Amino acid sequence: MQAGQSSKSLTIAAPRDLTEKWLMPRLAQIAEADPELRFVLITADENVDFTEANLDLAIRWGDGPGEHEGEALESEGMVTIAKPGTDTEASIAWSGEDGVALVRVTDAGLAIDAAAAGLGRATVPELLARRDLAQARVRLIGESQPSKGGYWLVAPLPQWRQKKVRALVDALTA
Numbered sequence: 001m002q003a004g005q006s007s008k009s010l011t012i013a014a015p016r017d018l019t020e021k022w023l024m025p026r027l028a029q030i031a032e033a034d035p036e037l038r039f040v041l042i043t044a045d046e047n048v049d050f051t052e053a054n055l056d057l058a059i060r061w062g063d064g065p066g067e068h069e070g071e072a073l074e075s076e077g078m079v080t081i082a083k084p085g086t087d088t089e090a091s092i093a094w095s096g097e098d099g100v101a102l103v104r105v106t107d108a109g110l111a112i113d114a115a116a117a118g119l120g121r122a123t124v125p126e127l128l129a130r131r132d133l134a135q136a137r138v139r140l141i142g143e144s145q146p147s148k149g150g151y152w153l154v155a156p157l158p159q160w161r162q163k164k165v166r167a168l169v170d171a172l173t174a
Contacts, residue, residue, distance in 0.1 A: 008036045010168055013044035014059040017109025018151060021128040022073075023059065023172075030171045050156050056165050057155050061125075065152050069160035071169055073151040076126040076144040083118040084139045090120030112138060127151060 014023055019041060031037050042048075048058045064070070082088060093101035094111040102120045105111050111122035112129055116137040125147070132138045153169050160166075 007164060008034075009038040009040065010056045010164060011040040011042065011054055012057050012059070012168075013042040013048045013053060013055050015045050015061065015107065016043045017107040017112075017128060018059055019043065021109050021112065021131060022151075025131065026172055030168070050159065055155070056159055056162065057153060057168060059151055059153055061149050062152055063149050065154045068154040069157050070152045070154040071173060073127060073153065073173065075147075075150055077147040077150075078123050078145045079126045079129050079133075080121055080123045080141040081112065081115050081129050081133065081138040082121045082141055083116055084136060086118055088118075088120050092120045092122040094122065094124070125151070 012023070023041075027039055031039070042053055042055070044053075044058065044060075046060060048055060048060070050058070058068075059073075060066075090102035091100070092103045092105065092111045092114045094105045094108050103114050105114055108122075108124040108128050111124050112132050114120065115122040116132060121141060123145075126144050127150075129138065133140060153172060155165060
């Protein structure tokens, strides 16, 4: 058990869009500070089995950590975005949203990319749109809106207490 705690390998489960838009840039910074670290990334949305996948940490959307220990990732809620210089009312829907939409995609990351391509407006988690907004790939329409849900770093208590997991949580929330 102690060998696993001192390991420089971390297995993380997260939604694909969060991994691409938020997690990868942070892991690159963390790895730059410690070149011996190794990451195993698993695409997972809601229900992850920590024992089956030998996970150290998961990131999931919800209104709390559920049955695990957890820490929320700070976010401004939901934002509506579109391509700069466009004035479209067409909407982009993702992940089972209802209503009429010009484009339907499977996750918020693809909705951000569709908005950046000029296919319409998308309402997505601010956390995922943050980098695209900063790079001016998309523009903000209106104000951010509060959301019941958010992204949570979660793990069962034994993993949560591991030194390597605590260090990763601290680095991701810094």
